[in-house]
Amino acid sequence: MKYYFLLLLVFMSFSLSFSQQDSQYTQYMYNTQVINPGYIGSKEVLNFGLLYRSQWVGFEGAPKTGTFNVSSPIGEDKKMGLGLSIVNDRIGPSVETNIVVDYSYSLLFSEESRLSFGLKGGVNFLNVDYTELNIFDGNDAQFSENIDNKLHPQIGAGIYYNTNKFYAGLSVPNLLKSKHYNSNSIDNISEEDFAVERLHYFLIAGYVFDINENLKFKPATMVKYVDGSPLQADVSANFLINDKLTLGAAYRFDAAITAMAGFQITNKLFIGLGYDYQTTNIETYSDGSYEIFLKFDVFKNVERILTPRFF
DSSP states (O other): OHHHHHHHHHHHHHHHHHHTSOOOOSOGGGOHHHHOGGGGGSOOSEEEEEEEEEOSTTSTTOOEEEEEEEEEEESTTOOEEEEEEEEEEEETTEEEEEEEEEEEEEEESSSSOEEEEEEEEEEEEEEEOGGGSOOSOTTOGGGSSOEEEEEEEEEEEEEEEEOSSEEEEEEESOOOOOBSSOGGGSTTOOGGGSOBOOOEEEEEEEEOEEEETTEEEEEEEEEEEETTSOOEEEEEEEEEETTTEEEEEEEETTTEEEEEEEEEOSSSEEEEEEEEEEOSGGGGGSOOEEEEEEEEEEOSSHHHHHSOOOO
16 A cells, blocks of 8 residues: 555656646747736737647646736836736646736836836636546545645736847746645655745846848747756747748757747737657657647737737
8 A cells, every 4th residue: 555655646746746836838938928927018019818738748647738818008108017817737637727917017218118017916726636546545535535726826026128129037927835735634744745836937038130121030048947946948049031930949958849830820810839859758758749829919000010029
């Protein structure tokens, strides 16, 4: 009994440690609102975004993430922004849903540059269905009751600076360390062994180079630090051709190589695709990771439609 329980506990610790930490995104440059609320002050249009990610395809219990976000400037001077972010993250027997309201206030330095301060506030719901696990002893009291809609508050903050060609941001999407399990729920386990919502620090930056009238080049990076985990860094390079077709590649250090493509279907609608090839041993057991992203902008100013922004 103890042997099988240990294997189950190790599996749960591995799986839930991922689900309780912030989700991984390949197309983070198009999903910035989720990690930095200051971003919503940088766009002067009502915009919607949808993203779906299937990680480690073919690996049983692998993460699947869906996000929805909407934001809009508010006020006549458009110094404020208001938005909503919803993230649903499923891994193994656990499902976590975050519902967050985003707010930003911007300092306008010129018509082309601003510094935005953002805040997040919302709730996280955690569900764990133990019946999806292969439990050796079906009568084990430790797994007799599922976790249903366990609620935790979320408060985050971010700062974001941008011009028409450059952006940089620093953020912590959740400033609260929430424990997802109580130490008395499993016998003889210390509190350090339980899943905890750890602080995530994000640093992002990018620049757009005009190669010629029909070609733009944008290098970008995202650095993520989580207490107790190795520093994670992504670097990417995207080319925008004729303001329609985006092609690019990225590298996540010691983790994955990525190919990306996007197409401006209409002046308002953009679709993006991403594929990760894992450079770790997990690629032996999976068929890579896939991501699809849609964003829709509602323009009030016709001039904005003629010059779609690269980020």
